[in-house]
Amino acid sequence: MFLNGCFTTEYNVGTRKQDVYFYSSEREISMGQNIAKSIAREFKISNNPDDIKRVSEIGKKIANVVDRQGISYYFYIIEEDKNGKGQVNAFSLPGGYIYIFKDLLELLDNDDQLAFILAHEAGHVVSRHHIKRLQAAMGYNLVVIASMQVPADRNFASGVSFALAQLFTAYSRQDEFNADELAVKYCEAVGYNSSAGIQVLEKLYLESKKEIRPLSYFKTHPYSAQRIRHIKETLQLPLVVDDYLSF
Numbered sequence: 001m002f003l004n005g006c007f008t009t010e011y012n013v014g015t016r017k018q019d020v021y022f023y024s025s026e027r028e029i030s031m032g033q034n035i036a037k038s039i040a041r042e043f044k045i046s047n048n049p050d051d052i053k054r055v056s057e058i059g060k061k062i063a064n065v066v067d068r069q070g071i072s073y074y075f076y077i078i079e080e081d082k083n084g085k086g087q088v089n090a091f092s093l094p095g096g097y098i099y100i101f102k103d104l105l106e107l108l109d110n111d112d113q114l115a116f117i118l119a120h121e122a123g124h125v126v127s128r129h130h131i132k133r134l135q136a137a138m139g140y141n142l143v144v145i146a147s148m149q150v151p152a153d154r155n156f157a158s159g160v161s162f163a164l165a166q167l168f169t170a171y172s173r174q175d176e177f178n179a180d181e182l183a184v185k186y187c188e189a190v191g192y193n194s195s196a197g198i199q200v201l202e203k204l205y206l207e208s209k210k211e212i213r214p215l216s217y218f219k220t221h222p223y224s225a226q227r228i229r230h231i232k233e234t235l236q237l238p239l240v241v242d243d244y245l246s247f
Contacts, residue, residue, distance in 0.1 A: 013067040014127025015178055025095075028131055029071060032095025036074075039099065046077035046102055055100065055118070058111060062119045063096075065189040067182070068126040071096045075118065077105060088207060092121035094130045107207060112196035116183050120197070123182030129175045177230050184234050197231045 012019045039045075046052065059075035066073070073096040080086045086103040093099075098121045100114075108114050124130060171179075180197060187194040201224050232238070 012127060014123060014182060019128070019132065025070060028128070029095035031134075032093045032097050035093050036097045039076075039078075039093070039097075041082075043081050044079040046079045048077070051077050051102070051105060054111070055105070055114070058115050059098065059118050059122075061190040062115065062122050062186050065186050066122050066126050071125075073098060073122060073125070075100075077102055088204065090117050090121055092124050092130070094125070094128075094134070096125050098122060098125070107203065108200070109203075110196070112187070112193040113200045113203075115187050115190070115192040116194070116197040116200055119183035119186040119192075120179045122186065123179035124171070124175070126182060127175070127178055129171060129179070133171070173226065176227055180227055180231050181234055184231060195231070195235055195237070198228050201228050201231075 009018055009020055011017075055075050055077055059073065063073035076097070076099045078087075078099050078101045080102075087101045088104045088107060090098075090100040090104055098118060100117060100121075104117070105114065108117070183197055184194040187196070205224050
């Protein structure tokens with residue numbers, strides 16, 4: 001690929017580093033559209049007008065201040081999967097698609113906490129964390145297939161399914177820290193309490209100990225104690241002993 005010139009080196013506005021990409025933002029957007037169609041088949045998307053309005057309004061405020069303005073951002077609420085099960089989770093797709101489960105939305109205390117989660121997921125999109133993971137996991141051919149518009153093709157279905165599976169696995173520690181830093185920045189820019197991220201992580205940790213319902217957020221968003229400590233360091237808040245414990 002390097003010999004054939006099938007890559008570009010671009011400045012990443014989220015990480016502030018030069019990154020290597022095997023394909024353009026246009027192909028990333030196309031992949032996001034294909035995976036979003038798969039999400040629509042696998043999950044029940046909420047049509048509750050009050051919830052949609054709340055998430056959309058906060059999401060729009062975040063989208064207006066993110067560093068990556070060359071794409072559109074879409075916000076959805078998921079009620080349950082095709083088996084009728086909900087999750088305490090949120091995730092994003094390449095190209096600006098951001099989802100939060102109804103279970104997680106109901107767990108939050110206020111708009112500050114919701115804004116932080118949406119901003120965190122937007123941070124993953126801004127820094128193109130999905131793309132770097134997919135490039136490493138899928139290889140060039142599957143990346144191309146997953147971004148094509150040929151739904152009747154068996155390889156297309158395999159490419160999209162594999163991409164979706166990869167996006168539900170854990171991010172790297174550095175990617176999580178970067179998304180949290182961006183979430184702090186974006187929340188502050190639109191007037192939300194940026195320390196709400198600490199409250200969210202503490203709440204999710206306590207919820208996970210109850211084991212009442214599926215809690216998937218820690219599967220896709222690991223390193224809770226480290227993330228809390230990093231947010232506090234970003235906000236220059238004092239640290240306590242618990243910030244150095246692993247949970």
